[in-house]
Amino acid sequence: MPSYQITPPSSSSSSSISQSTQHHTITREGVSDFAVAASTSTYSIAEEEVEEECDTETLTWRKKIKEIMSDNQMVVNTFIAGGLAGAASRTVVSPLERLKIILQVQAASTKGASGQAYTGVWESLGRMWKNEGWRGFMKGNGINVVRILPYSALQFTSYGGFKSVLQRWSGEPQLSTPLRLTAGAGAGIVAVAATYPLDLVRARLSIATSGMALRKSGEAFSSEDARLGMVGMTRKVYKTEGGIKGLYRGCWATAVGVAPYVSLNFYIYETLKSRILPATLDTRSMNEGELALRKLGCGALAGATSLLFTHPFDVLRRKLQVAGLSNISPQYNGAIDAMRHIIRNEGFWKGMYRGLTPNIIKVTPSIAVSFYTFETVRDLLSSANEA
Numbered sequence: 001m002p003s004y005q006i007t008p009p010s011s012s013s014s015s016s017i018s019q020s021t022q023h024h025t026i027t028r029e030g031v032s033d034f035a036v037a038a039s040t041s042t043y044s045i046a047e048e049e050v051e052e053e054c055d056t057e058t059l060t061w062r063k064k065i066k067e068i069m070s071d072n073q074m075v076v077n078t079f080i081a082g083g084l085a086g087a088a089s090r091t092v093v094s095p096l097e098r099l100k101i102i103l104q105v106q107a108a109s110t111k112g113a114s115g116q117a118y119t120g121v122w123e124s125l126g127r128m129w130k131n132e133g134w135r136g137f138m139k140g141n142g143i144n145v146v147r148i149l150p151y152s153a154l155q156f157t158s159y160g161g162f163k164s165v166l167q168r169w170s171g172e173p174q175l176s177t178p179l180r181l182t183a184g185a186g187a188g189i190v191a192v193a194a195t196y197p198l199d200l201v202r203a204r205l206s207i208a209t210s211g212m213a214l215r216k217s218g219e220a221f222s223s224e225d226a227r228l229g230m231v232g233m234t235r236k237v238y239k240t241e242g243g244i245k246g247l248y249r250g251c252w253a254t255a256v257g258v259a260p261y262v263s264l265n266f267y268i269y270e271t272l273k274s275r276i277l278p279a280t281l282d283t284r285s286m287n288e289g290e291l292a293l294r295k296l297g298c299g300a301l302a303g304a305t306s307l308l309f310t311h312p313f314d315v316l317r318r319k320l321q322v323a324g325l326s327n328i329s330p331q332y333n334g335a336i337d338a339m340r341h342i343i344r345n346e347g348f349w350k351g352m353y354r355g356l357t358p359n360i361i362k363v364t365p366s367i368a369v370s371f372y373t374f375e376t377v378r379d380l381l382s383s384a385n386e387a
Contacts, residue, residue, distance in 0.1 A: 077381040079157045085374035086152025087145045089366040095137035096362035097144065099124050100355045101203055101318055124358075143205065143230045147198035151191045156374060159187035159266060180270070181263040188262030192255045197247035199254070201233045203318060250320030253335040257313020264306035269371055272298040295375065296368040303367025304360055311359060312352035315342070 090097065102124070128136045162183035166175055175183070192199075205228070228236060237246045276294050277283065283291055319338050332338035342351035 073385055074382075075157060075160070077378050077385070078160055079153045080381060081374045081377035082156030083149040083153035084377050085156070085370045086148035088373045089152075089370035090144050090148045091141060092369050093362040093366045094141040094144065095125060095128065096358050097141075097366075098137070098139055099128065100358045100362055139205070143198060143202045146230070147195050147202060151195040152370065154194055155187050155191040155262060158190045159183055159262075162186045177267070180267050184263030184266040185259035187266075188258040188260075189255050191262075192251065192258050196251045196254060197234070200247060200249060201230060201237065204233050204237065205230070250317050250335070253313065253320055253338075254317040256335075257310050257317060261306050261310040261313070264309060265302050265367060268305055269298050269302035269367075272301055292372065295372045299368035299371035300364045302371070303363040306367075307356075307360055307363050311356050312339075314359070315352055315354055 132139065163175060163180070166179045166183055167173070170176075170179060172179070234247070238244075240246070241249065273295070276298055277291075316335050316338055319342065320332060320335060332341060339352070345351065346354070
């Protein structure tokens, strides 16, 4: 049977084994450190790649947005200019806007009757100042600006859009009068449909604080409503008058009235401007004051002329917006019923053209400022984009 003799290692071999063991230990530690370093490096690289991808995606989205803005710069400029034009024009005539609403919706009565003391323009403005001061002049203007910003922006923008569509459809480089009027009507309907609830709430707020509401609480329209703000009045109308249907009360009558009004506004303004400021005229030889007066004159004439044809629709709109509220206005079964009721009780001219004087005084500077602000802001934005 074989036997194996184990020879004890010599000192030299022990030293060799010890060095070898130490070498392997060092090697393992080095490998471990290398692995940790490699892992950290890989993580850092991965993190950098993710950051680069995120940056790339962000840049891509920014680039896309810039491309969209660049491709539709004229539309964007028109939208911004239209919104600012509306805000400026309505703020200028805020006291007359509120007075017009009050005169339109109050019932016909003799001077001095309770709650019906708004009889003349200057006398009514004086009463408004005496009772409420500057806040009375600006009452409802906040929501009016909130409403008019998108309204005016959509109106100017959609008018340009409808004109472009009709030009492609008809093949006419210069649209005929019927097509221009159609573009204006479409722009008016789009703007009304998008912003009508704000218009209704503004009318309610103007009436609630005018002193014409009943003093008893619990009525459909009481003096307590004077303390409601924009949000509060919106909630009340929504809860007590049928939800969305209540917020759109009288909308179709408004659209029917606004469509021809906007059509005539754009058509008359463009026609007057083509005569007063023709394309062949060298405007560089004119000073800024003269140029501004000509543009303001075109807008003022366009607004006043359009209003004469469409004011009865505006009266119907206001009557329907406050229909059935306390003693201010009776309940109507639609626009036709309202018109019959007004004509029977007040006559056509007195009833359907109620509030015309303050409305003309209001509309003349309002439309003038609107068109002038629109063109000024649009030209400034175009110049800034080209720079």
